[in-house]
Amino acid sequence: MTHTIAMVDDDRNILTSVSMALEAEGFKVRTYTDGAEALRGLTAQPPDLALLDIKMPRMDGMELLQRLRRQSSIPVIFLTSKDDEIDELLGLRMGADDYIKKPFSQKLLIERIRALIRRLEANAADPDEPPGEVVTRGPLVLDPARHVCTWNGRSVDLTVTEFLLLKSLAIRPGHVKSRDQLIDAAYGESIYVDDRTIDSHIKRLRKKFREVDDDFAQIETLYGVGYRYREE
DSSP, X not given: OOOEEEEEOSOHHHHHHHHHHHHHTTOEEEEESSHHHHHHHHHHSOOSEEXXXXXXXXXXXXXXXXXXXXXXXXXXXEEEOTTOHHHHHHHHHHTOSEEEESSOOHHHHHHHHHHHHHHHHXXXXXXXXXXXXXXXXXXXXXXXXXXXXXXXXXXOOOOHHHHHHHHHHHTSTTOOBOHHHHHHHHHOTTOOOOHHHHHHHHHHHHHHHHHHOTTOOOEEEETTTXXXXXXX
């Protein structure tokens, strides 16, 4: 299956070089030079994955992601400059699945893209649960095959990473998962991400559930240890 990647960056040199590298790997690529143009294109023809630069004219990557997340949960990787640590964490809290710092190697970028697509396509592959099986924990229902999450019958729109993190915790309520274990569950063992990345995703998860239920408190923090899904 050929996957379509949308790349949004105001640097035409980066667009050209990365597009060529992705196409050589078998991807279809659509490029945009500003956020406003990209929002129209991504809405009209959603890609399988989007690469968003943060600093762009007319509409920056943060605003583009915010607007995109109102209507879509497509996987998003942020492209950030070397010193944009605050932007990276803010981007994750707003719903990005991953980020990569400029300047980056094209090989590394392609590896992260493939890893994210694999997670999307195989999010049911967990040693504790048969592939594709619906996970039900009280008011929580996770359907990996359809990428659907509900709480008390109300839909909760999750990104790929958020879905995988929640599934890893909910499969075994009461069992503590370290940040390293959650990184492996959400990103795979070959991908390195900072612990703070997991913390940002967990904060985003809690926020989404509290938007449908003010009393949501199922994801517990064990300081210095990790996280667990509270037993009923």
